[in-house]
Amino acid sequence: MKIEIDTEARSLSVDEGGVGRHLPLYSPEAFALLSKLWVKVGWDVKYIYGFTWMGRPIIQLPEDMVRVQEAIYRVRPDVVIETGVAHGGSLIFYASLLKAMGAGRVVGVDIEIRPHNRQAIESHELAPLISLVEGSSTDPRVVERVASMVRDGERVLVILDSNHSRDHVGAELEAYAPLVTKGSYIVATDGLMQDLYDVPRGKPEWRKDNPVEAAKAFAAKHADFVIEPPPFYFDETMGSHQITHWPSAYLRRGR
Ligand SMILES: C[S@@+](CC[C@H](N)C(=O)[O-])C[C@H]1O[C@@H](n2cnc3c(N)ncnc32)[C@H](O)[C@@H]1O
Numbered sequence: 001m002k003i004e005i006d007t008e009a010r011s012l013s014v015d016e017g018g019v020g021r022h023l024p025l026y027s028p029e030a031f032a033l034l035s036k037l038w039v040k041v042g043w044d045v046k047y048i049y050g051f052t053w054m055g056r057p058i059i060q061l062p063e064d065m066v067r068v069q070e071a072i073y074r075v076r077p078d079v080v081i082e083t084g085v086a087h088g089g090s091l092i093f094y095a096s097l098l099k100a101m102g103a104g105r106v107v108g109v110d111i112e113i114r115p116h117n118r119q120a121i122e123s124h125e126l127a128p129l130i131s132l133v134e135g136s137s138t139d140p141r142v143v144e145r146v147a148s149m150v151r152d153g154e155r156v157l158v159i160l161d162s163n164h165s166r167d168h169v170g171a172e173l174e175a176y177a178p179l180v181t182k183g184s185y186i187v188a189t190d191g192l193m194q195d196l197y198d199v200p201r202g203k204p205e206w207r208k209d210n211p212v213e214a215a216k217a218f219a220a221k222h223a224d225f226v227i228e229p230p231p232f233y234f235d236e237t238m239g240s241h242q243i244t245h246w247p248s249a250y251l252r253r254g255r
Helices: 028-044 062-075 089-101 115-122 140-148 166-179 191-195 211-221
Strands: 002-006 011-016 019-024 079-083 105-110 130-134 156-160 185-188 225-227 250-253
Touching (some): 019 028, 028 191, 062 185, 130 140, 166 250
Parallel strands (some): 079 105
């Protein structure tokens, strides 16, 4: 793809495989195109490795955190389960929302919880709302342990942010989707991988080996789940589109 931007003429010209388009620079179409590229370049220069939430590094695009907050506030889960803890920032983020909402707790699963991360999470002021489970998220003993931490009748929302290969996410979807309650979501994050096959730190195989492929395969097999992002509860934009690392991530349980 070739893009030419002329800020004086306020125009953007794009050539994709010999097909050219000319757009006004200050238009929703130009913004969508530039955003898509910005997200790819940002991923390659590790833009998301620059934020903390209440003191802990959170490896997420802030836009995705605002969107998942919209889902959590509407669903009001009793339990948020997250696979992939790393430094704990996202666990603390979910715990802080639940605390502000007055109820709920989080369960974090990671194959390796480094001692300094565990120490920081367990000494955080939100630690009473957080349980950590160490082990592979697809290990049946881990799945069973997590399931045993959910009580009958509790509303559950699940976020998958561990190993993002298609097979691993597919196995996580099969393992954790049964815990998701009607109207809630299981979120297969980081589907952006599908667009990162041609960036310097990306891999060609990610075009097919990614969480979006896993989510689509899961939805095709399970009629009770649909790929459907949370509604845009407030939208006075000039053409809503998402700046996200989580395309086609939200699987909503309909029944
Ligand atoms: C992208 S990081 C998680 C980031 C974190 N959710 C946040 O927002 O800050 C991915 C984590 O997944 C963990 N992981 C990788 N494979 C895993 C597996 N099979 N089961 C559980 N966790 C795994 C890694 O140890 C790493 O901590």
